[in-house]
Amino acid sequence: MLQMPMLAGLCLVVAACSTTPPPAQVPAPVAPGWQAPLPHGGSVQDLAQWWTRTGDPLLVELIESAQALSPGLAQARSRIAQARASQVASSAALVPSLDGQASASRGLNEQLRSTATTAQAGLQAYWELDLLGGNAAAKTAADERLAGARVQWHEARVSVAAEVALQTSSLRTCLLQLDVAERDARSREETARLSALSERAGFTAPATAALARASAAEAQARQWQQRTQCDVDTKSLVALTGWEEPRLRARLAAQPAPVASDALFAMAALPAQVLAQRPDVYSAERDVAAASADVGSAQAQRYPRLSLSGSVGAASVRTGGVTTDLTTWTIGPLALSVPLLDGGRRAAQVDAAQARYDEAAALYRARVRQAVSEVEQALARLQGAGERNAIARIAAEGYRASLDATEARWRSGLASLVELEDARRTALAAENALVGLQHERMAAWVALYRAAGGGWNESSTP
Template identity: 75%
Template sequence: MTSWLRWGLACTPLVLAGCALTPPPARVDTPTATVWHAPLPHGGAVDGLAAWWARWNDPLLVDLIERSQALSPTVAQAASRLAQARAAQQTARAALGPTLDGQASATRGFSEQLARVATTAQAGVQAGWEIDLWGGNTAAARAAGERLAGAQAQWHEARVSVAAEVALQYRGWRSCLQQLDVAERDAASRAETARLSDASERAGFTPPATAALARASAAEGRARAVQQRMQCEVDLKSLVALTGMEEPALRERAATAPPLPPESLMGLASLPAQVLAQRPDVYSAERDVAAASADVGTAQAQRYPRLSLQGSVGVGSVRVGGGSTEATTWSIGPLALQLPLFDGGRRAAQVDAAQARYDEAAALYRARVRQAVGEVEQALVRLQATAERRASADAAAQGYQTSLQATEARWRAGLASQVELEDARRTALAAQSALVALQLERESAWIALYRAAGGGWEPPAGAAQTAQTRTP
C-alpha cells in the first residue's frame, strides 16, 4: 500500500500537467479609422518629432523645456515608478530560479557527550527551488516585464506633457508681450490725441465735451496697458516657477524676440495606426492589458499543486583540547508537493479579481485609443481653421489700420470728429489684438498636435507594425 501511495504522489504532477493555463488574450482589437478625416498639415514633407522643438528657431524655448523636465515632479514620479517596475521585474525573474543561502555559526560550551568544554563551528549552503509546473512564475515575470515597458513609456509621456506645458506657457508669455506692445502703442496714440485736443480746446476750436472724450480715451488706454503688463508679469512668474531659471536671466535672454515658427512644423502619416503606435500613453495602456492577462495566468496557477525541492551542503568541526574533528554533510530534499484541497474559494476569487482587472485594462485601452484619435483630429481641425483665418485676419488688421490713419488725418484737418477717430482706433486695436491671439491659437494647435502624435517618442521595434496590423 505504501508503494502504491508513493507512485501515486510521484505521478500526480504528470497527470495534472495536462491542465494548461488559459489566460485571456494579451492583445485586444480596437477598430479605428483607416485614414484621417481632417486635413493633414504635411507641408510637402513628413518629418520626425525627435528634434521638433528645435524647428521653432528659439534656443530659449529648448533650454526652458530641458530645465523644466529636470525639475518637474511629474517626471521625477514617473522615473521613480520606472525604477520600481525594474525592481519588480528583477524580483519576478528571480522567482524562476533556485535560491541559495549561506549560514555559519560557532559556539563554545560544555558538551555532555564529550564531558568536556568544546568549540563547535559549522558552515553550510542551503538551496531551494519551486518548480514552475504550470507557468505561474513565468506569467508573473512576463507581467512584470510588460509593466516595465509601460513605465518606460509613461516616463516619456511625462516628459512630453511637461514640454507641452512649458511651451504653452512660454508662447503665451510671448503673445502677452506682443499684446502689451499693441496696448502701449495705442495708449501713446490716445495720449497724443488728448494733448492735441486740449490745445485745440484752449484755442477755442474744440468743444469741451470733445476734449473730455479724448482725455477719457487716453485714461482708458493707460489702464488697458497697465492691465496687460500685469498679466505679462504673472505669466513670467509662472514660467520661472516651471523652469527654475532666474528671472533676470530669463528677461535678458528674452529681450530679443525670436522669429515666428514655420507655418508647417510637422506632418502626419496617413494611417492613424502609425500615430497610435508612437503614443506613449497608448503603448502603456496596451502593456497594461498584456500584464493583466499574465496576472490571470498567475492566479490560475495558484489553484494547482506546487512542487518544491530543497537541498543543503555543510561542513562542521568540533575542537576539544588540542584535537579537532571535522565532518561534511549534504542532503537533497525534501521534494515537497503541496496540493490545494480547500481554501474557502480564496483562489477562485483571486482568479475572478484578476479577470476583472483584465477587463478593466482592456476597456481603458480601447478608450485611450479613441481618445488619441480624437485628440489628433481636433488638433488638425484647429490647425486648418487657423490657417484659413490667417489671411482674413491679416487683411482685416491692415485695412483697419489704414482706416485709422485716414481718419486721424481727416481729424487733424477738421474733417472728422473725435468720436469717429476713437471708433476707428478701437476697431484697429481689436484687429491687431485678434491677429496676435490667432497666432497664439495656431501655435497652441501645433503644440496640441505634437502632444497628440506622441511627442517624438519611438516605441520598441515592431510596435508600429503591430498597431498597423490590428487596424482594419
Template identity: 55%
Template sequence: MTTPIRSALATVAALAGLTACASAPPPPAVEPAQVPAQWHAPLPHNGSVADLSRWWQQFDDPVLAQLIDAAQAVSPTLASARSRLLQSQATRTGASAALLPTLDATASATRGRTDFVTPLATTSSAGLQTAWEIDVFGAGRAGRDAAQYRLEGAEASWHDARVSVAAETANAYLALRACEAQLVQTETDANSRAETARLTGLSAKAGFEPPATAALSRASAAQGASLLTAQRAQCDIAVKSLVALTAIDETALRAQLAAGSARIPQPAELAIASVPAEVLNQRPDVFNAARELSAASADVSQARAKRLPRITLAGSISRARVDVGDTTQSGTVWSVGPIAVTLPIFDAGLRRANVDAARARYDEAASLYRAKLRTAVQEVEQALVQLDSTAARNENARIADEGFEQSFRATEARFKGGLASLFELEDARRSAVQAHGTLIDLQRERVAAWITLYRALGGGWRTGTPVADASQDAGPTKATP
C-alpha cells in the same frame, strides 16, 4: 552514487521537465478596439518630416529649446516618471529572481553537552543552503511577464512625461511672446490716445472743441492707459510662469527673453502621411495602456496558477567539525530535500477571490485601453481641424488688419484736419486695435495647434527608442521600451 541520491536527482529532473512542459493558464480574451481606417480631418500639406523627438529645436527661436531643456531638468512630473521607471526595474528584477533557486551561506559554532553522559564538545560547520519553488504551473513566469510589461510601459510613460513638459513649456513661452506682441500694440494705442487727448485739450482751451469732446478724449486716454497696465501685468504673470517651470532666476530669465521680445516663434511644419492605426503606434501613452493590459492578463494567469499545487525543493551541503576532548572528527554533511508538495484545500475562497479581482482589473485595463485609443484619434483629429481652421482664417485676418489700420490712419488724418469727429476716430481706433489683436491671437492659436499636434502624434517617440537618447535632461539610462 548511492541509491537515495539517484532517486532524489531523478525526482528533480522529472519536476524540471514538468516545469518546461507546463504552461500558464490561457489569458482572457479582449475585444479589439475599433480604430478608423483614415483621418476625417484635413491633413497639413507642404510640411517637412523630421525627427520629432526634440521637435522644439526646429523652432526659429533657440531660447525656446533652452527653456524646455531647463524645464525638463527640474520637472517634478519627469522626476516622478523616472521614479516609477526605477521602481518597475526593481520589481521586474524581483519577479525574475523568484524563478531561480536561492543560495545562502551559513556558518555556526556551538560548545556544550547535550546530556549527562556525552562529554563537553565543540561543534562548528560552514556550508551552503538552497531552496527552489519549481514553477510547474507558470505562476512565477506570469508574475515575471507582468513585471516586464509594466517596465516597458513605465519607460514609455517617461517619454510621455518628457513630451508633456516640452509642450507645456512651449505653450507658456508662446503665451508670453503673444502677450508681448499684444503689449506693443496696446502701448502704441495708449500713446496715440494720449496724444489725441493732448491735442483735443489744447483745442478745447482755445475754444475750437466743446468740453464734452475733451472729456471723451481724456476718458479714451485713461482707458488706453488702464489697458496697457493690465497687459503689462499679464506679461509679467507669463514670465513668472516660466520661472516656475524652468527654475531659472527671474532676472536672468528676463535677460534671456529680451532678445526675441514680441516675436511669436514659428515651428517646422509636420506632414502626416499615415493612417490612424499607424499613428497610434507612435504614442507612448497608448503603448503604456497596451502594456498595462498585457500585464493585467498575466496577473490573471498568475492568480489562476496560484490555485494549483506548489512544489518546493530544498538542499544543503556543509563542512562540519566536532571536537570532543582530544578527539576531532570532520567531514561533509549534505542533503537533497525535502521535496514538498502543497495542495490548497480550503482557504475560504481567498484564491478564487484573487482570480476574480485580477479579472476585474483586466476588464478595467481593457476598457481604459480602448478609451485611450479613441482619445488619441480624437486629439490628432482636433489638432488637424484647428490647423486647417487657422490656415483658412489667416488671410482674412491679415486683410482685415491691414484694412482697419489704413482706415484708422485716414480717419486720424481727417480728424487732425478737422474733417472727422472724435467719435469717428475712436470707432476707427477700436476696429484697428481689435483686428490687430485678432491677428496676433490667430498666430498664437496656429502655433499652439502645431504644438498640440506634435504632442498628439507622440512627440517623436517610437517603440525601441532608448530612454537615454530621447532627451539629454536628467533621465534614466535604462534602454528601450
C-alpha cells in the same frame, strides 16, 4: 527518498493541470484615415524635438532647462527603477535559490559530558519547478510593467516640452499685445493733448475734450493690465525652467519671436501609425498584457506546486583536545503542495485578477478612442487657425488704414472725435486678434505634437 514511480505520478498530476489566461492583446479598431486634413499633407520634418527647427534658440534652452528640473521626469525615472527591481525579483523566482548558513557555539555537551566547541556551516538550496508557468507569468507581468514605466518617462518629457512651448508662446504673444497697447496709449494721449489745446482755443467743446481724456485714461489702464499679465506669464515661465527672471527678461528682449513656420513637423496619414507612437496607448496596451499574465499567475496558485530542496553542510566539534568533523548532504525532499481548503481565497484572487484585466482592456480601448479624438481635434484647430490667419491679417491692415485716414480727417476737422475713437477701437481689436491668432496656431501645433505622441518609439526610452 521518493521512488521513481511516485515521482512520475507527481509529475503527471501537476502536468494534468493547466492555466488559461485571457488574451494579452485586445482589439481596438480605428478608422482607416483622418477625417480632418493633415497640415500640408504631412510633408514636413520629423515630429521629435520639432522646437529645434523653429529658429528660436531661446525656446530650445528653456525646454532643456525645464526637462532637467521637472519633478514629473524625476518621478518617471523613479517608477522605472521600481519596475526594474520588480522585474529582477520576478526573474529570481524562476531559478534555484541558494542560502549560506554558519554558526558557532560553546557549551556543555551532554553526550560527551564535557565542554565542547561546535562550529557549523552549510548551503541550503531551493527550487520551485514552474511546471504550470505561474512564476513565468509573474515575470511576464513585470516585464510589461517595466515597458510601460519606461514609456511614461517619454510621455513626461513630451508634457514638459509642450508646457514650456505654450508658456513661451503665451508670454511672447502678451509682449506683442503690450506693444500694441503702448502704441495705442501714446496715440490716444496725443489725441487728448491736441483736444485740450483746441478746447482752450475755443474750437472744441468741453465734452469732446473730456471724451479724449477718458479715452487716454482707458488706454493707460489697458496698458497696465496687459503689462501685469506679461509679468505673471514671465514668473510662470521662471517657475517652469528655473531661470532667473532678469536673465529671462534680457533674453526675451534680445531675441524677439521668430516668424512662425507654416509647418513644424510631419503627421502620419494612417491613424494606426500615429497610435503606435502614443506613449499612453502603448502603456495601456502593456497594462493589458501584464493583467493577462497576472490572471495566469493567479490561476497557477490554485493547482499543485512542486518544489525541490537540498543542502550541504559541514560541522566541527572540539572537546577535550579532540576535534570531530562531520559532513552531510541531502537532495530533497521533492515536495508536492496541493491546495485543499482555503475558504475560496485563491478563487477570489483569480476573480480579482480577471476583473483587473477587464478594467485594463476597457481602459485601453477608451485610450485609443481618446487618442484618435485628440488628434482629430488638434488637426481641426490647426486647419481653422491657418484659414483664419490670412483673413485676420487683411482685416487688421484694412482697419489700420481706416484708422489712419480717419485720424487725418479728424486733424483736418472733417471727422468727429467719436468717429476717430470708433475707428481706433476697431483697429485695436483687429490687431490684438491677429497677434492672438499666432499664439492660437502655435497652441494647435503643440496640441498636435502631444496628441501624436511626441515622436516616441521603443528605442527612445531609457
